[in-house]
Amino acid sequence: MRVLLIEDETRLAENVAAALREGPGFAVDLAEDGEIGLFLTRDGCYDLIILDLMLPMLDGLGVLNKMRSAGDTTPVLILTAQGETRSIIDLLNAGADDYLSKPFDLGELIARVKALIRRGKGAAHPTLNTADIEINTLEQTVRRAGMVVDLSPMEYRILEYLMHRPRVVVSKRELLEHLYDYNWEHHSNVIEAHVSNLRRKLDASSEQPSIETLRGRGYRLIAQKGVA
Known part of the structure; x- marks a missing residue:
């Protein structure tokens, strides 16, 4: 499976990418800002997108809105430091499939990623x-x-x-x-x-x-x- 990680915190991005490559063995591409991330989504070859909410150039909500407006149904897991209920509701209404608040456990992230990919392929059971x-x-x-x-x-x-x-x-x-x-x-x-x-x-x-x-x-x- 191939995952796109859009995250501007370099150390976090590298740790998450390493965990996904070494654990479930996924291929992982990295983008450090929203505009690059949005450009990469247009290839249409990703099984999941992990999207940070606070990004330079174009924020996560902007990336998500543009993806869904273009008809891109790739599952999206949002990473957010914002815990407000209103923000979470906005994200889900905009088309996010799940969210994870920072800081998070890498094991939980991998479990969420696997579940979203299975659901995206129509196979909820492992x-x-x-x-x-x-x-x-x-x-x-x-x-x-x-x-x-x-x-x-x-x-x-x-x-x-x-x-x-x-x-x-x-x-x-x-x-x-x-x-x-x-x-x-x-x-x-x-x-x-x-x-x-x-x-x-x-x-x-x-x-x-x-x-x-x-x-x-x-x-x-x-x-x-x-x-x-």
């Missing part, structure tokens, strides 16, 4: 199931037909992304955009190698293939036996 494949997104464990499958961090992230989109064809470009930050030099063969290893591990103890490759289009989970 367990995802497609055919006989099961992922627990809190524990980051994978099972197929009840058997534990040991995946690398990137293999897990690819599978989780596909599990959020059962039966949907996901292109290599989409996987690159959502799994790597903008500093990564994109190479589609990296994705091909990870998908190949992921497929091999998932199919090791099953006669039913797990991931279908559609030449020139991308990849798709095979939802059930006999269904492409």
Whole structure:
């Protein structure tokens, strides 16, 4: 998953980004003011935006209003030092999905982020199931037909992304955009190698293939036996 963090406090931004990268393994892009943050949102490749309320150039509420006016429905978690009820109500009415008051615990932030991403994908429960494949997104464990499958961090992230989109064809470009930050030099063969290893591990103890490759289009989970 790919997250945009719009925060002008450098140390806080670095700590949050490190926690998201090292914990759930998200790709994280950083913006230090509202105008840069708003510009980056227009790529449309983020699964969640963490938005500080007090920002230079354009404040968080301004960013949020412009996003929602443009039809951007990406989940937004607001970071705010303001505890007034009126401010919180204004934020929620403007389209914020959740808020967290500073100072906050990084563990709580990660839990809120995961919950918002699941809800944004239409999966409120932490367990995802497609055919006989099961992922627990809190524990980051994978099972197929009840058997534990040991995946690398990137293999897990690819599978989780596909599990959020059962039966949907996901292109290599989409996987690159959502799994790597903008500093990564994109190479589609990296994705091909990870998908190949992921497929091999998932199919090791099953006669039913797990991931279908559609030449020139991308990849798709095979939802059930006999269904492409």
